[in-house]
Amino acid sequence: MTGRPSLKILSCILAVGVAGCASFYEIPIETPIAAKLDVSAFQRVFIAGFISGGTDDVDGNLETVRLLRSQLRMKSNLRVVDADVLPLLDVASGRSEAASGSQAREGVAPDAPEIKNEKDLQPYEHIFADADYWKRIGEEYQNPLIVTGTVLFIPHSQAGMVQREREVIDPLGRRRVEPTREYMERKGFILQEKFIFIDGRSGAQIYSEALREERLYNQNDNTPALSSYFELMDEIIPRFLSTLSTQRVRGSRVLIK
Amino acid sequence: MPMRLLSVVVLVAALGGAVYADARSDAKAQVEFGIAVAQRGLWKEAIYRWERATQIDPTYAAGHNNLAVAYEHEGMLDKAAEAYERALKLEPDNVLVRQNFELFKEIHDRTTQSQNP
Numbered sequence: 001m002t003g004r005p006s007l008k009i010l011s012c013i014l015a016v017g018v019a020g021c022a023s024f025y026e027i028p029i030e031t032p033i034a035a036k037l038d039v040s041a042f043q044r045v046f047i048a049g050f051i052s053g054g055t056d057d058v059d060g061n062l063e064t065v066r067l068l069r070s071q072l073r074m075k076s077n078l079r080v081v082d083a084d085v086l087p088l089l090d091v092a093s094g095r096s097e098a099a100s101g102s103q104a105r106e107g108v109a110p111d112a113p114e115i116k117n118e119k120d121l122q123p124y125e126h127i128f129a130d131a132d133y134w135k136r137i138g139e140e141y142q143n144p145l146i147v148t149g150t151v152l153f154i155p156h157s158q159a160g161m162v163q164r165e166r167e168v169i170d171p172l173g174r175r176r177v178e179p180t181r182e183y184m185e186r187k188g189f190i191l192q193e194k195f196i197f198i199d200g201r202s203g204a205q206i207y208s209e210a211l212r213e214e215r216l217y218n219q220n221d222n223t224p225a226l227s228s229y230f231e232l233m234d235e236i237i238p239r240f241l242s243t244l245s246t247q248r249v250r251g252s253r254v255l256i257k
Numbered sequence: 258m259p260m261r262l263l264s265v266v267v268l269v270a271a272l273g274g275a276v277y278a279d280a281r282s283d284a285k286a287q288v289e290f291g292i293a294v295a296q297r298g299l300w301k302e303a304i305y306r307w308e309r310a311t312q313i314d315p316t317y318a319a320g321h322n323n324l325a326v327a328y329e330h331e332g333m334l335d336k337a338a339e340a341y342e343r344a345l346k347l348e349p350d351n352v353l354v355r356q357n358f359e360l361f362k363e364i365h366d367r368t369t370q371s372q373n374p
Contacts, residue, residue: 027296027326029326032331032332033368036368253357254353254357255292256318256322256323256354257285257288
């Protein structure tokens, strides 16, 4: 074990002598990014469920819970609680009705609330501040770190000028790529997630983070909603994970002489 | 008398230049050794070499740049930012240092963007 580094250093001395010509070197690096949240007090994490809305093609609550649990199992030291997903929307609507004297919200059936935008989420967000409720959930699952929040996955379309690259052949027969601007109608999805981290011991919110991603596709692509959801989650998941555990960002830099 | 003064000035200038050249070549040797060890994954040794280089010759931008890269790799992001800034102050037009710094800032900004509620 101790001989290895010294051998390496010896080989470096040789390398310095040999590689004297180049004046810069590209080198791969991995930058460790410290977790945003100190989770050392917790041994378990419970992805409880989300209040979700938007398109009916994807169950934002179930899919987000499944995906986050599987990612945390692979990339976090916390033990992931494998339990049924909480029907948070039902819980929150029950509470809304109780609070407003059992009056259903105007224009929305109490058993199937329609959530199509951020404003529709607001009547349910009080659930995240209900420390007693979360404390009871925490006691049930041995005081884990609880992750909950909102998921909004909405269809989106946009028309306008788009810059694209076009291959052209000049009079001398040479191929060249040049940027062109053209009018395009595109459609896609917006994924807005708000992650709320709750201390299962006290039921208190300890951190929250709102993330938003959108993706537009050519009108003729017919990209399924679920595959777009996973594409957008690919962007969001590293940022979610960096809240709970140290992440290493790979890249390269240039060393100079 | 003026002739004597002139020769003293010339001697001081020559000695100064020689000392500077010596400092630069010593620092360069440290920088080269640091590069060789970093390429073999011995980043702590590389940091030691590049810190030595910047002590020997604080005006050597390459030493500061390489030190910044090593600090970045070790997760010492504040120190990395300072070292990049020193390198750029010494060589503001160095494209390689600037490119490293831009890539570093992308990561650094990401870590400082998060806010508590």
